[in-house]
Amino acid sequence: MRSGFVITRVLVLGVAAAALLYAVPPLVKTGAWVALAVLALATAGLTYLYLTKRHVPAKYLVPGTVFLLVFQIFPVLYTFTVAFTNFGDGHRGSKVDAARAIERESLVEIPGAPDYALTVATDSSGKVVFLLVDRETKRVQVGTEEGLSDLDGAEISLTGKVIEAKGYEPIPAGERDAEVQALAVPTNRGAIKSSGLSRAIEFEANRKYDLACDCITDKVSGERWVADETKGYFVNAKGDNLIQGWRVNVGFANFTRVVTDPNISGHFATVFVWNFAFAALSVLLTFALGMLVALTLHGGRLRGTPIYRILLVLPYAMPAFAMLLVWRDMFNADFGLLNRLLGTHINWLGSPTGARFGLLLVNLWLGFPYMFLVTTGALQAIPRELGEASRIDGATAWQNFRRVTLPLLLVPLSPLLIASFAFNFNNFNIVRFVTNGGPYPVDNNLVGKTDLLITYTYRLAFEGGSGQFGFAAALSTFIFAIVATISAIAFRRTRAQEEIFS
């Protein structure tokens, strides 16, 4: 018993240490010292915790806490920090990356320069050099970071590859790529750089980043683009910017945009009201139908109850994504099943009322089996004597349900209903796949009549242009605050209810 105890601990902690050590080399290589320190501390803490006999409660609490940190707190904090930046398409990387991309884009081949066949080689000191053969004159030169010099006695192939040259060792394709890419052989007009494995080109850079003025200068036009750290762009005197930008902190700009942009704040109230109604009605309708069916089958007066139960759970068992698309097609005005069955020609998803009704219908179909399942479970736990007792006291079936069954059902089910509300409040999939927020008024392609805050956020952040992660994060923070507030209030009320009925 005792030895088994030791062996399991040694084994588990051994695996833990090994796995944690596995993460060390990449962290050291990339110089992520903070992460490394965190890792070391965590390992030490873990080892101590699971080797000591003390702190028994902590042994249970730590794993859950870590999961909470990693999967809940960290994403929330990360989203929150991103909300203060302009992170998004055009502003993903650092300024250095942007400047380099601009310089690379401005490289032009010098017209009339020789066409060089390239052989990458190392010199006697092991440094990477270019062996360059002018394809026309067959002149062989060595290119280093100092410049070009002639090379005599080299043996070259038909394609211009240097097969042998004294003092130089050709290297295999793709090796030492970073050094090959970094090598620019200076010439009096520009520089020779490699292009692939067998070609080198004499380039001239038209734009250059200058550290002194923190700007990009164009050699041809003389124009200057100065780094603007508030926008994350290089901007010229006219106020135009180069498209390559970088990530900067923008303070509360994303949050103020949510509040001040009339495109967003102007529609916030209507979207919010529909969003709230959608979530509340979804929960109410699915719960009502699910409970009704559960009560019907619970009576035990029906034959073939198991078969009914299986049939009822079917919608829940089918892949929701596919079902949403099937429903969308069923609503189609000309080709849809609904209009064909009814013999009507209604553009269901084309009118605000029709589209909202459609969404609720689809959500009811998708959601009631879950409510049916949990209600069935909860019903089993309610003693039948309670119902019998109230009947003897003269209660009608309705009174019995209203005063005895429903309150007892709500005790275990309330948290589930709150969770269901929170889920439906952010039910992205159903809106995205069935209506995609539509129908849209003619003067507004950003906010549709069935948009939820989450689909609206998604469109604002990713479709009305390109991906704007910073702005999306700010909007998400707002939604998070709303859902958290509603859930907190709801949970408070449930607690009060539990106190009454338990």
Place this chain on the structure above:
Amino acid sequence: MRATRVAGMVAVLGLLLGAAACGGGTPEAKPSKDKGNGKLEIWADPKRTAALKPFADQFGKENGVTVTIKEVAQDLQQNFVTASQQGSGPDVVVGAHDWIGNLVQNGAVDPVNLTAQQKSSFEASAIKAVTFNGQIYGAPYAMENLALIRNTELAPTAPATIEDMVKAGQDLKAAGKVSEIMCLQIGAQGDAYHIYPFFASAGGSLFGTTSSGDPDPKNVTVGSADSVKAFTKLKELGEKGVGALKTSIGSENATPTFASKKCAFLVSGPWAIKDVKTGGIKYDISPLPGFAGGKKATPFLGVQAFYVASKAKSKALAQEFVANYVTNKDVAKALYDAEPRPPALTAAIDMVKTSDPDLVKFLNAGKDGFPMPAIPEMSAIWGPFGNAEVAVVQGQDPAAAADAAQKAIMAALKK
């Protein structure tokens, strides 16, 4: 006691996972400046991966390196940009040319240096499509554009004008042979790509042009008087008009409706041919007709291209592969065999055109096509334009729709 031990074990393993997740997400992690050790990684969508495999292996063998191809089924562009940024991206990526604007603004791809001879071996429009800010950013390999596909049993002759086509469709509908006048996908959100040729034929335009002939994002013309006239023409074809354009026909049902002989005309591209063939229909392909007395119905020209990632770990190999290897006509032919989109290399077109008459017809339909603008501003067009399209097709005021679209595009561009 036993339970404690089990819980302890679970906990440690859980913590491990947690720590690993933490380590992975650490923002300090920078792309490693690894020396290229003879590895080339290519990302492509599922259709491309299978076709590329043999050529990638051959390239690997020739150069003594290992080539891996990763299939990315969803959101290849976003995944590439994000992975690239974190330093875990590929060396080469395959994608549509209208990605270029976004890829360049994120510094994700490098210019490709083609020789003058290489440039001249491509169709001129393909080279124009992959040129951005004066640089060629990708090696084109396939082209695609819309054309008119018609059921020759129902409509034996190709219509010369849109009016002719609508008339033919109406007659067929009246005779009970079809249920729709034509199949042009619009859907509930609109589809700017598919309606654009008709819009252009009616005189509408998206952008003005710069002095160099490129689309000028500073001059949006969706709300111009000419564009309003074009929207009015679309309204006449719409649900409250002759009923040729319908929002109930979308991407999900346009081709199936045509393939089940419920409409005689389909506006689509080479990608629809497979389904049309499966439907067992006798079909022909012709250039899209324009309005009588109007301009030409110019479709957008799309080009599929290979790109060199700017954060490639083996850039020399990537450049070699893109500039010198996939510009080879045999590779272009193999990619064509995997999915029949017209090759961008003139020599490869010559190789396949005898065996595939459809290809020549699609090329012919795209002859006057104009390369889809690769500027990032293009992404601001689709939503507002589609919304205006839906509004006029449903019979609303064209001037109001065009004006709203213009304002929405300007607002999106200003951000």
